[in-house]
């Protein structure tokens with residue numbers, strides 16, 4: 387694999403100036419995305435699946451927000467989560483996810499805008515690799531909480547510097563202060579690309595909705 391091509395593709399999405407550029411970047415990356423991420427040892431879906439397995443009873447409906455090519459959904463399906471709905475800003479990433487056959491429904495939606503689901507529709511919302519530099523904003527969490535039933539779960543990763551400097555720490559605390567959810571777990575910061583040379587640590591968060 388050509389490492390410089392891979393870096394260029396990563397750089398393109400992390401430096402996107404708006405949602406149009408971001409969606410375009412992922413549309414162009416969709417074909418090579420999984421090879422690139424796997425070659426870097428991408429660990430977020432596997433680690434997050436552990437937290438889902440620990441808390442979310444199989445049987446309910448799960449929303450995978452920023453599902454991409456469906457790497458997370460593929461794992462969740464094997465773990466017995468059979469009712470998965472995926473959303474993403476990139477149509478080409480969703481086309482790849484559809485080929486996995488892991489999702490009941492896949493729709494193009496934008497995190498940070500109103501989501502086209504009824505309140506309390508899902509028993510859990512999960513999201514990995516999406517709350518990071520120049521991707522979905524902290525305000526997207528409002529909609530994830532809204533579409534999850536009371537007593538349900540919101541489980542997601544946040545890049546650690548984005549958590550501290552990108553408004554996530556404040557947003558997550560304000561949802562807690564407003565009584566919308568309670569924090570169950572904040573993982574230690576860990577390297578999501580153990581085979582790469584990036585030092586951008588991520589954390590996994592588990593919240594129970596009120």
Ligand SMILES: C[S@@+](CC[C@H](N)C(=O)[O-])C[C@H]1O[C@@H](n2cnc3c(N)ncnc32)[C@H](O)[C@@H]1O
Pocket residue numbers: 408409412430431451452453454455456457458473474475476479495496497498513514515516521522523
């Ligand atoms: C690094 S990928 C992670 C994909 C998948 N969750 C995984 O772990 O392989 C980030 C995904 O988030 C999507 N995304 C980024 N910002 C988004 C937004 N505001 N709304 C919806 N999807 C978004 C991208 O299109 C991309 O598929």
